[in-house]
Amino acid sequence: MKTVYERADIVPLLAEIFRELGYEGATLSRITERTGIGKGSLYHFFPGGKEEMAGAVLADIDAWFEEAVYRPLRHDDARQAIAAMWTNVNDYFRSGRRVCLVGAFALDDTRERFSAAIGDYFIRWIDALRSALMRAGCTEGEAQTLAEEGVCCIQGALVLSRALRDETVFSRSLETLAKRLGAATR
Amino acid sequence: MKTVYERADIVPLLAEIFRELGYEGATLSRITERTGIGKGSLYHFFPGGKEEMAGAVLADIDAWFEEAVYRPLRHDDARQAIAAMWTNVNDYFRSGRRVCLVGAFALDDTRERFSAAIGDYFIRWIDALRSALMRAGCTEGEAQTLAEEGVCCIQGALVLSRALRDETVFSRSLETLAKRLGAATR
DNA sequence: CAATATTTGTACCGATCAGTAAACTGATAA
C-alpha cells in the first residue's frame, strides 16, 4: 500500500500543522507523524525544506484571500463585498478556532524569514477594504482608519478567542465591526 | 571573572528572549548565548527547565499588569485609570515594537502548556476595564462590549504594527480606542 | 580565619533536529 500525493494536496495539510504548532514547533518529524507523508516525499516537493514549505503555505493563503476577499472588495459591489467578507472570514477562521498564520508568524522571529509576504498580506487587505469603503461613501481618511481598524480587530479577536477558548468572542467582534463599518457607509 | 545573578534579575532577560523567539524558538543555547547565563545557573534557578522559565516570565508579566493596570482600573478613579492605561500600555509595548507574550503564546500549541495563566491574564484585564467603564457611567452590557473590544484591539494592533513594521499603527489604534471609550463615558 | 551554603562552568547524556543519499515502487509510454 502506497499513497501518492501531489504538491497541491500537501500544502493545506502543512498549513494546518504550521497553524497549530507555529514555525519552530512544526518539526519535520511532527509533520510526517501527522500527515503520514515521509521526509523523502516532503523534500521531493519542497527541496528548500521547512522554509519552502512554509513559503508555499503563505502563498496558498494569500491566493485564497486574494480571490475570496481582496478582489471582490476592489471590484465588486462594495457593500456586498464587505458583507461577504464577514461571513467568509468567520468561516475561514472557523469562528476563531483557526488561527491566522500570517499574524502568528508576524509575532515572533519567523517574521524575519517571511517579511515581504507578511507585510503584503496585510497591506493588500487594508487597501482592498479601504477601496470598498470609499466606493460605499466614506472619505479617504475615514476609509483608511476604518480599514485598518477592521483588519486590526480581526487579528485581535483571533488572539482573544483562542486565549479565552471562547469562539463567541470572535463572532461577536465581527458583528460589532460589521455594524460600525455599516454605519459609516450609509 | 564570574557574574552572580539572582532569579529576579534573570526573569526580565528571559522575557525579552521568549518575546522575540517564541516558546519553541527560545532554545537553551540561544538563551545562554544572548544572556551570558550558563545552563548550570539557569537550571539552578529554574529546576523545571524551559517550562518553569516561561512560567516565571508569565507570572512576572501578570504581576506587572495587575499592579500597573488592573488594580488602578478596579479601585482608582475610573476615567483617570483608563487614561493611564493607554499611556502605560503604549510604553509597555514600546509603541508596538514589543510583543504581548501572552497573546503570542495563545496563538500556537504553547497555549496548551499555559492555558490557565493565559486565560486569567485576559479575563482579568477585561473584567478590570469593564469595572472602570461601569464606574464611569456605562451600563453593564455596554461596558462588557467596550472592554472586550479594547483588549481585542490592543492585541490586533500589536500583530498589525509588527507585520507592517509600522509603530504608528499601534499608537494610532490606541488613540482611536481611547476616543471611543472616552465618548461612551460622558 | 575556617566551615558551610549557594552559584556557576564544563563535560556529558540520549533524543531529536533538519537534511541527504540511494534503493525501490508503480505507472507511462516507446
Add this chain to the structure above:
DNA sequence: TTATCAGTTTACTGATCGGTACAAATATTG
C-alpha cells in the same frame, strides 16, 4: 518488453535539542 520517470521508503549524517552530574568558584556565616 523495456526504458524512463515521478514519487516513496529507508537508513543514515552531523548538529543541536533539553536536561543532568558534578567539581570549581564564590558568598555567607561562624
